[in-house]
Amino acid sequence: MNEQDPHTPGTEVGRPDPAGDPVRLDQGHVEGTGGLPERFTNPGLPTHVQRMADVDEKAADRAEKQVAALFGISIVGTLLFIVLYFAVDLRQTVFIPGVGTMNASHAALGVTLAFSLLGIGLGAVHWAKTLMPDHEVVEERHPMRASDEDRAEAVRVVTEEGGTSQISRRPLIKYTLGGALGLFALPLGIQVAGSLGEMPRASLSQTWWNGGPSGPHDEPEFTPLRLMKDPENVPILASDVTIGSVYHVMPEGLLPDPVTYEGGAEHLLEEKAKAAVLLMRLDPTVIRSQKELDWGFEGIVAYSKICTHVGCPVGLYEQQTHHLLCPCHQSTFDVTQDCKVIFGPAKRPLPQLPISVDDEGYLVSTAPFAEAVGPSFWERG
Ligand code: FES
Missing domain, CATH: 1.20.5 (Single alpha-helices involved in coiled-coils or other helix-helix interfaces)
Incomplete structure (x- = not known):
């Protein structure tokens, strides 16, 4: 057995091992542990340093007196508080720098109460730091492994009892x-x-711009439709659309009274959502379209308002940059480049609606959308 001096700073003696030999925690070195690896014997505690009060009886006495003095301050503070509270009439005011003028009795009561509480608190802290035991304690874990007998019994139950099901x-x-x-x-x-x-491709490919209610038409017959201002439901003259302006438009015939619409209010709402279009006029010289034919009219272009990411309405148009922004996940489409995606999670441009003007100068669609509107996740599946 190794004997070590418990009164020498830096050589704390730890908890003895089961064989009764002491364990030195400060060096992770274990005597009498049958050669266990160090990671099992050193719990990783920092080197323990003895306090003066642990090794010097005079220092301990000094610490005891300091603690007692702090508690004494608390006692004096409490007694003064009681005396002031009951026995003294302090009605005059006093000026306290940084606080201002206040009732003298309140100030005195506050100061004495502060000493009362502070004395107890500081005394307790000093006592704990200088005199209370500060030995590290290591709590050993119980082994997690079941005993050999329990393991053997479990195997027997599974094999023998399980076998009774045949x-x-x-x-x-x-x-x-x-x-x-x-x-x-x-x-x-x-x-x-x-x-x-059903897969959304079919329903999103058919909108009111195909010529009417977007039922499951095999080959819808196309009818040019006027672009209507929503919610006023008035047709739009090309000459009224100035450069930089933007309109939310609907196809002609899609703004009836929801009560009188045959398909019902819910279906009408669906039709409106799929057919919603944004109409803008740009300076034709800034348009860098890759399309062979001009799908717009003198700089006026129309695009589906439904974001191709997950279908939020694209609502923000930056006039200076000609960018359309989707507020949901910040997909950004460049109107000068056929609404190609220049930022964000959307994977394809906003579908464009080909437009022109009729004999009276009103804007009309010249064909339905060439591709399905809205989200395109189902195309990538
Ligand atoms: S729905 Fe438009 S960016 Fe996500």
Whole structure:
């Protein structure tokens, strides 16, 4: 057994090991642990340094007196507080720098109470830091592994008791059970897949710009439609659209009274959402379209208002840069370049609506959208 002097600073003696030999925590060195690796014997505590009061009895006495003095200050403060509170009438005011003028009794009571509490607090802290035991204690964990007997019993229960179901001796049951459980999941999967509805491509490819209600037409017959100002429901004259202006427009015929609309208010709302278009006029010289034909009219262009990311309405038009911004995830489309995506998560340009003017100078669509409006995630699946 190694004996070490507990009164020598820097050589703290730790908790003895089960064999009764002391353990030195400061060096991670263990005597009598049967050669255990150091990571099991050194808990990682910093070197323990003895306090003066631990090794010097006079220092301990001095610390005791200091603690007692602090508690004494508290006692004096409390007594003064009581005396002031009950016995002295301090009605005159006093001026305290930084605080101002206040009632003298309040000030005196506050100061004495402060000494009362401060004395107790500082005394307790000083006592803990100088005299209370500060030995590190290591709590050993119990082994996590079950005993050999318990492990053997668990194996016996699984093999012997499990065997009473006879599943290993009855292959017919084993295989039919597997088949039944496997097939059982099939109707659930079919139900889930079936409830997802049709792929959105078809419904998003047909909008009111195809010539009317966007039902499942195989080959919709195209009818030019006037571009209507929403919500005023008035047709737009090309000459009224000035450079830099932007309009939210709807196709002619899509702004009836929701009550009288045959398809119902909900369907009408869907139609409006798919057909919503933003109309802008740019200086034709800034347009750098890659399209062979001009889909606009003298700098007036129209694009679907539904963001191609996940379908929020694109609502912000920056007049100086000619950028359209989607407020949901900041996808940015450059109107001068066929609304190509220049920033953000959207993966394709906003669909453009080809437009021109009719005999009276009103803006009309000359064809429906060439591609589906709205989100395009289903195209990438
Ligand atoms: S919906 Fe427009 S950026 Fe996400």
